[in-house]
Amino acid sequence: MTASATSAASAQDNTSAGQDKTNAAGSRGSQPPVPEGAITITVKIRRFNTEFDDEPRWESFQVPALPTDRVLNLLHHVKWYLDGTLTFRRSCAHGICGSDAMRINGVNRLACKVLVKDLLAGGGKATTITIEPIKGLPVHKDLLVDMEPFFEAFRAVKPYLINYGQEPTRERIQSAADRERFDDTTKCILCACCTTSCPVYWTEGSYFGPAAIVNAHRFIFDSRDEAAEERLDILNDVDGVWRCRTTFNCTDACPRGIQVTKAIQEVKRALLFKRV
Amino acid sequence: MATTTDQQLVLARPRAPRRPAARRNNFELYSWMFMRISGMALVILVLGHLLIMNILDGGVHRINWGFVAGRWASPFWRLWDLLMLWLAQLHGGNGLRTVINDYARKDATRFWLKMALYVSMVLIVSLGTLVIFTFDPNITN
Numbered sequence: 054m055t056a057s058a059t060s061a062a063s064a065q066d067n068t069s070a071g072q073d074k075t076n077a078a079g080s081r082g083s084q085p086p087v088p089e090g091a092i093t094i095t096v097k098i099r100r101f102n103t104e105f106d107d108e109p110r111w112e113s114f115q116v117p118a119l120p121t122d123r124v125l126n127l128l129h130h131v132k133w134y135l136d137g138t139l140t141f142r143r144s145c146a147h148g149i150c151g152s153d154a155m156r157i158n159g160v161n162r163l164a165c166k167v168l169v170k171d172l173l174a175g176g177g178k179a180t181t182i183t184i185e186p187i188k189g190l191p192v193h194k195d196l197l198v199d200m201e202p203f204f205e206a207f208r209a210v211k212p213y214l215i216n217y218g219q220e221p222t223r224e225r226i227q228s229a230a231d232r233e234r235f236d237d238t239t240k241c242i243l244c245a246c247c248t249t250s251c252p253v254y255w256t257e258g259s260y261f262g263p264a265a266i267v268n269a270h271r272f273i274f275d276s277r278d279e280a281a282e283e284r285l286d287i288l289n290d291v292d293g294v295w296r297c298r299t300t301f302n303c304t305d306a307c308p309r310g311i312q313v314t315k316a317i318q319e320v321k322r323a324l325l326f327k328r329v
Numbered sequence: 330m331a332t333t334t335d336q337q338l339v340l341a342r343p344r345a346p347r348r349p350a351a352r353r354n355n356f357e358l359y360s361w362m363f364m365r366i367s368g369m370a371l372v373i374l375v376l377g378h379l380l381i382m383n384i385l386d387g388g389v390h391r392i393n394w395g396f397v398a399g400r401w402a403s404p405f406w407r408l409w410d411l412l413m414l415w416l417a418q419l420h421g422g423n424g425l426r427t428v429i430n431d432y433a434r435k436d437a438t439r440f441w442l443k444m445a446l447y448v449s450m451v452l453i454v455s456l457g458t459l460v461i462f463t464f465d466p467n468i469t470n
């Protein structure tokens with residue numbers, strides 16, 4: 054409690070406005086009561102304000118948290134009560150929208166799906182949680198990155214149903230077995246955890262990246278779609294699937310548990326054996 | 330500065346394609362496959378080579394002109410060495426090509442690094458091949 058109070062005070066020093074009621078620019082004011090059983094956690098955030106900073110810097114906040122809190126709650130606490138200038142994306146807070154991908158303790162995760170209890174330091178030591186923006190995309194501010202290169206790769210693989218036949222008057226029927234073939238890749242929420250964990254993508258942004266391949270896979274193996282050939286041609290080029298080094302970073306990062314590397318291998322196999 | 334509505338709004342076309350169209354050839358596919366196959370072949374070729382040169386009877390100390398001449402008297406060992414040379418050069422060269430593609434930031438750097446790579450590959454492969462085919466065991470006489 055004392056630790057969080059001091060950080061609130063230092064946040065106040067940082068604000069040039071120095072208004073009376075609020076304790077930091079744009080935040081909601083006095084802190085809420087600390088719940089029973091809360092522990093103080095150091096949240097170390099990589100901050101970058103492109104308007105004022107020449108380069109990113111680390112800033113630490115002391116945040117009271119329950120073990121059952123999510124990392125997103127810690128960020129909310131910082132933004133609402135300590136420093137309102139902290140910038141990050143989130144909307145659903147339930148692992149559905151895919152907006153809050155970030156690097157938490159060095160791995161890409163959704164802040165709303167990681168629980169504090171899983172990050173606690175053992176042996177009664179003080180816990181520090183580091184949070185950085187996802188790598189490989191330009192940082193706009195703090196944890197907010199420019200997602201456009203990511204979505205550009207997504208659009209480039211034509212992630213929509215293409216069927217050249219007559220439009221049917223009723224639903225396009227598909228067997229359960231045919232549906233099963235791409236079931237895994239329908240789960241993607243386009244959070245970019247996978248693509249921004251890929252070492253190939255870090256060094257070469259023109260690589261389509263795992264997320265685009267996952268979404269191509271979703272249509273390539275759909276029996277109702279007729280443009281598998283077009284998408285396979287796109288992924289057969291320099292920036293396509295052959296760039297993948299099978300390091301499984303993407304599979305490890307995916308918050309939906311999609312077998313990303315497996316999907317990429319299936320696309321490679323379809324190209325090798327000319328069979329979808 | 331206020332923007333008035335009479336000013337024409339200039340927006341990039343949101344769906345404009347930014348990537349060059351796919352080249353529709355299988356070069357990357359074949360080079361990927363070549364890496365797997367040559368890799369497997371090299372495991373046998375190189376380990377066999379190391380075993381013969383460094384471990385079997387006396388190892389590295391018995392290697393001299395006569396030893397090489399004796400081995401290369403047989404076309405089998407010439408073919409072995411020739412295969413090893415070509416596969417190792419192409420395998421390593423293709424690996425470096427991928428590394429350059431991944432890590433070079435500027436197009437010019439990428440181009441010149443690759444040129445240096447290709448030239449060195451051609452030099453080493455041709456020199457090695459020349460030696461293997463024109464080796465004359467009696468040259469000292």
Ligand code: SF4
Nearest residue numbers: 251297298300301303
């Ligand atoms: S498996 Fe492939 S796509 Fe996934 S992180 Fe590794 S190199 Fe990137």
Ligand code: SF4
Nearest residue numbers: 241242244245247307
């Ligand atoms: S495949 Fe998984 S990690 Fe990648 S964008 Fe989709 S949901 Fe996110």
Ligand code: FES
Nearest residue numbers: 145146150151165
């Ligand atoms: S806020 Fe929607 S996925 Fe985390």
